[in-house]
Amino acid sequence: MSPAAASARRSRGLLNGYFLGMGVVMAIWGARMPAVQQAAHLTTAQLSLVLLAAALGMVAGLKAGGRLACPERLATLLTLGAGGLTGCLVLLGQCHTLAQLFAAALAFGIAHGVSDVAANSAAVRCQNVYGRSIMSGFHAAYSLGALGGAALAASTAHTTHTSLFLTTGLILFVVVLAAAPTTQTLSGADQPTTFTRRGTDERQPPLAPAKLWLLGALAAGSLLGEGAAADWAAVHLNSLHATTAISATAFALYSAAMALGRLVGDRLHNTVGAPAVVRAGAALAATGLATGVLAESVPWALAGWTVFGLGLSTTVPALITAAGAGGPSAVATVAVIGYMGLLAGPALIGALATVTALAVALLLPALLAAAVATLSLRALENTAPCPSPPRTPAPMP
DSSP states (O other): OHHHHHHHHHHHHHHHHHHHHHHHHHHHHHTTHHHHHHHTTTOEEEHHHHHHHHHHHHHHHHHHHHHHOTTHHHHHHHHHHHHHHHHHHHHEEEEEEEEHHHHHHHHHHHHHHHHHHHHHHHHHHHHHHHHHHHHHHHHHHHHHHHHHHHHHHHTTSOOHHHHHHHHHHHHHHHHHHHHHHHHHTTTTTTSSSSSSOOTTTOOOOOOOOHHEEEEEEHHHHHHHHHHHHHHHHHHHHTTOOHHHHHHHHHHHHHHHHHHHHTHHHHHHHHTTHHHHHHHHHHHHHHHHHHHHHHHHHHHHHHHHHHHHHHHHHTTTHHHHHHHHGOOOHHHHHHHHHHHHHHHHHHHHHHHHHHOOOOOHHHHHHHHHHOOOHHHHHHHHTOOOOOOOOOOOOOOOO
C-alpha cells in the first residue's frame, strides 16, 4: 500500500472515531433527558427553553465553524470542537436549575456546531481522496456511537445522570487530547469539495438555486426527525409510563436501525440509485412513526421509532452528496438549512406539546418524512449510481 493510500485509510478511521464520539455524547444527553428534567424540576415548556438554548448555540457554532473551516484550521477546529463538546457534557451533569442548564446548553450547542462543521468538512475532503462516496459510512459511525451511548444510558439507569455525564465526558475528553497529534495529519485538506466520479473526467454542473433550496428543505425535514428522536423518544416512552430503562431503549432501537441502514447506504445508492432509496425510506419512516405514536402503547411506540430510524437512515447522506455538485457554498447552504430543522425541531415539538399533546406534536416529523418521500425524486433526479470503485483509495495527487 502506498503512503498516500495508508494516510487516507488512517484519516478515514480517525474521522469515523470523531463521528462515533459525537454520536455517543448526543445519545447520552438525549436518552437521559427525563432525568435532567426531573433533577431541575422543569416543566415541558422549561425543558423546551433548554433545548432552544442548545439550538441557538449550535447556530452560532455552525456560523463560526463555517467561517473558520479552511484547510489550515480544519484539524484544530475538529480538536477544539470535540474537546468542548465532551467538556460541556460534564458541565451539563452538574446543573440543577433552569438558568444553569440554559447557559450550559448554550455552550454545548456552540461546541456541537463547531465540531459538526469540522468533522463533515474533513469527511468531504477524505471522500475526495477516495474518489467515491463514503459519506454514508461516516454517518453510520455517528449512528453506531449513538446506539452505544443510548445502550450505555439504558444499562446505567440505576445511576445518576450526573455520574454518567461526568465519567463519559472525561473519558472522551482524554481520547480527544490523545488523538490531537494524529488529527493534525488528516489527509485530503488540499482537495476540492466536489469530486469526479471514477471513469469520467467530467464534473457535474452547478446546482440551480431552486434545487439547492429544495435539497436544504428536505434536509431540514429529515434532520427535524433526527432531533425529535434524540430529544423526545425517551420522553415519549416515559409519557406512556414506561420505565427509565425502556424509555432509553427507544432511542437505542432508533439508532440501531439508522446505523444498519447507513452501513449499507453507500452500496444501495451506487446500485439502485439515491432517488429510489430515499423515497422508499422516507415513506417507510412516515408510516412507522405515525403508527407508533397513534397506537399509544409501549411496544408499538418502540417499533415506530425503530422503523423511523431505518427509513431516514440514508436521506441526509444522499442530500449532502447531491449538494456537493455545487461546490463548498452549496454544501454549506444545504447544511445550514438542514440543521435549522435539527435545531428548531425539538423546541417546536415541545411548544406544540404544550398547547396540544406530545402524541399530536410527534406527528409533525412523520408528516415531514412523507413530504420528503414526495419531493425527493425531484431533488435527486440527476443523482446517478457511482461505478464500483477498487477496494483501495485513489492515491493523492
